[in-house]
Ligand SMILES: Cc1cc2nc3c(=O)[nH]c(=O)nc-3n(C[C@H](O)[C@H](O)[C@H](O)COP(=O)(O)OP(=O)(O)OC[C@H]3O[C@@H](n4cnc5c(N)ncnc54)[C@H](O)[C@@H]3O)c2cc1C
Ligand code: SF4
């Protein structure tokens with residue numbers, strides 16, 4: 001599309017490029033969950049591109065477009081659907097970061113956002129704050145939807161912290177060496193995920209380093225417009241992570257795709273090359289394990305029927321479709337069941353977005369129905385947001401269906417108790 | 422003028438605020454269809470969720486003489502669903518229910534906002550599918566397909582949309598509700614073909630509310646062949662050979678180098694590196710398809726193809742088609758703007774037409790990508806330009822005009838399936854006599870005396886939304902058409 005963007009934002013060229021390559025053909029509409037549920041152009045990828053274009057051209061006040069941009073789940077389903085190669089993710093992330101800086105917020109919101117900046121990225125502070133209670137309610141409205149979704153997981157009490165050793169030696173013949181990036185919110189809410197991932201990697205002959213001085217990846221701060229703080233956190237990780245590892249592993253889909261945005265975050269910074277190197281090294285747990293190849297797991301003594309739920313930030317943002325399935329198919333006695341509309345977002349991003357209960361419920365409901373139709377014994381995903389959303393959906397339907405992280409399922413498949421049970 | 426507009430006041434009583442769009446941010450996103458060279462802002466857009474709402478809306482427009490435009494998914498490439506400035510836009514996307522599927526009778530009854538491909542998905546469990554397959558089938562609606570009598574790669578064998586619509590319920594532009602055709606596969610067979618009249622009317626007669634379509638049994642066997650050529654003309658001649666042989670493939674498509682590159686970048690279809698690529702697909706009962714496939718391969722070799730590849734499985738076949746179907750949009754990777762033309766030439770003159778287009782593009786110093794339904798002579802040259810350069814659009818339009826003039830001269834037509842819409846209305850006099858145009862106008866006025874349905878489209882000049890097209894029309898400049 002033609003445009004006359006005059007914005008002097010540092011990422012204006014990336015935004016302009018995405019807009020330029022959009023030919024307004026509408027192919028992306030078929031993939032967009034908000035379009036599926038609302039059926040209106042403003043809530044479609046094509047419509048949002050038009051809106052952002054008009055704001056950047058100073059033809060439309062940003063406040064008028066906000067509602068529709070806010071409603072975007074950031075699920076990136078529109079990206080692989082676009083034949084013209086529009087980098088919608090670059091546009092959205094840059095646009096949101098720009099708007100966050102300019103947006104006038106009510107004072108309460110401002111306080112909440114400070115809390116976010118000073119609490120969320122630090123698991124220890126976060127645990128303290130969470131124990132003090134009501135963190136989720138206080139922050140929910142100010143957070144971008146995917147993070148608010150994670151916060152809502154906050155139970156009455158958090159699971160005990162699960163300290164991990166700085167090094168887990170490889171079992172058997174050594175086949176690789178990695179470091180784990182623990183992440184922030186997930187580590188506080190569900191520490192078992194990283195614990196399971198480390199064990200599974202070690203059982204596969206991978207030496208696992210868990211550098212204690214690491215921090216949050218910073219993408220949460222980029223999303224609230226605190227770019228400088230985001231870069232500070234990222235830089236700590238550049239320091240903390242050993243240079244001689246094959247990969248830096250993440251078990252949180254959001255961290256993986258957030259780190260992919262470092263090119264945007266570090267644009268024009270002196271250490272942009274270092275940032276690029278770092279993000280090159282970061283790999284999702286399932287991608288790494290599928291690449292090195294699984295050592296035969298023990299598997300289950302009885303057939304387990306499993307649905308794999310694609311997290312948008314793995315499937316669409318990182319293109320990981322085959323890898324997790326390849327892993328699961330290697331587990332003896334595990335039967336992987338297909339479901340309808342597997343690529344459609346489960347609505348976890350929107351669930352707790354206070355404005356969007358209807359869309360979130362609709363998407364969550366559709367996903368729960370298509371999973372239940374396959375009659376599985378367990379559901380597996382690679383993302384805490386989806387796990388939370390599905391658990392809530394099943395609970396509200398009175399279904400006691402376990403929902404696990406793929407690392408947790410693999411951990412079971414390697415343990416003797418599961419095999420003999 | 423907003424709420425003072427009597428139509429808006431009336432609509433407020435009919436629609437809840439979330440389905441009556443009047444704010445800038447809302448309307449901006451409806452300003453264009455897939456031809457972004459044109460844009461225009463309506464006074465309002467409505468999103469009906471029931472047939473009754475559509476009927477009442479059209480009645481109000483008629484009563485108050487406010488022009489309206491029906492909109493499906495806005496994938497029209499000719500400005501067909503471009504709104505009318507200060508008129509009403511009726512977005513039919515929430516009328517998207519498949520009302521029934523009858524596998525015995527092999528029919529489906531659907532609402533107008535149903536996406537083309539969704540009918541096939543719903544029919545699949547019965548071993549049936551909906552045959553017309555525009556490249557935009559994953560998102561375009563049946564309502565839009567009807568308005569443009571849309572076709573697709575496989576329409577070579579099975580015909581366009583008009584061959585697959587059995588019945589229709591419509592609200593005419595004056596608010597009258599009527600039904601055409603019947604649910605029976607034989608049709609009623611008595612009296613004039615009113616379905617034929619409505620299909621292809623580009624939204625000028627009213628809005629389709631319910632459509633009964635024919636479903637076909639899924640073919641038992643597909644065989645898909647890619648033939649690579651070092652020259653576009655040779656690929657064109659190969660098509661003439663297939664046609665002359667009497668073989669009737671399901672589809673025959675051509676892509677040239679630029680289109681191949683764009684599609685390859687988009688979906689990694691595994692196309693060979695070539696000046697031109699022919700995709701030929703045979704379908705039907707297994708023994709016949711296999712026999713013909715051997716014959717086809719021999720024919721392609723004789724036509725000068727330097728490489729032949731056949732799809733080994735369904736996944737490979739799907740990839741080949743994904744590349745072809747995404748090709749228009751994929752060209753967006755090569756150029757910020759393009760115009761897609763839709764001219765038709767007799768199949769026997771395909772090679773000649775392609776050679777002449779090549780000469781024209783050299784003359785105008787513009788890039789042209791070719792990707793088209795070769796089997797029925799329906800060309801789709803995509804003229805690439807950069808709209809930010811002053812004069813670039815005009816230059817591209819000039820070339821487009823010459824290509825259309827060429828199609829007419831070779832005995833073809835200005836549109837095969839994308840419709841006249843806004844874009845090609847001024848070329849109508851080059852195709853039709855004044856008398857023919859008068860008859861069309863008379864017919865239109867009989868149905869829509871106030872000319873409110875999609876006003877300004879299809880017919881030359883007339884009241885038009887704000888256009889970016891300026892100056893003399895390219896055909897005027899060449900003396901092919903003239904204005905009094
Ligand atoms: C990338 C791309 C590839 C394409 N490939 C093909 C192809 O292979 N073959 C082909 O034929 N076309 C193709 N098209 C063009 C387009 O997809 C078709 O014309 C399609 O039928 C338009 O459907 P739509 O739902 O988007 O309609 P819209 O663009 O919204 O509307 C098209 C016309 O239909 C009218 N209309 C819509 N609904 C109704 C209704 N219920 N009653 C009466 N009138 C109505 C509108 O007023 C307008 O005049 C392509 C377009 C794109 C962008
Ligand atoms: S599919 Fe791509 S080019 Fe087409 S409208 Fe969507 S973003 Fe734009």
Ligand code: SF4
Nearest residue numbers: 032072073075076078
């Ligand atoms: S990111 Fe998801 S919700 Fe947002 S526009 Fe793309 S497909 Fe729609």
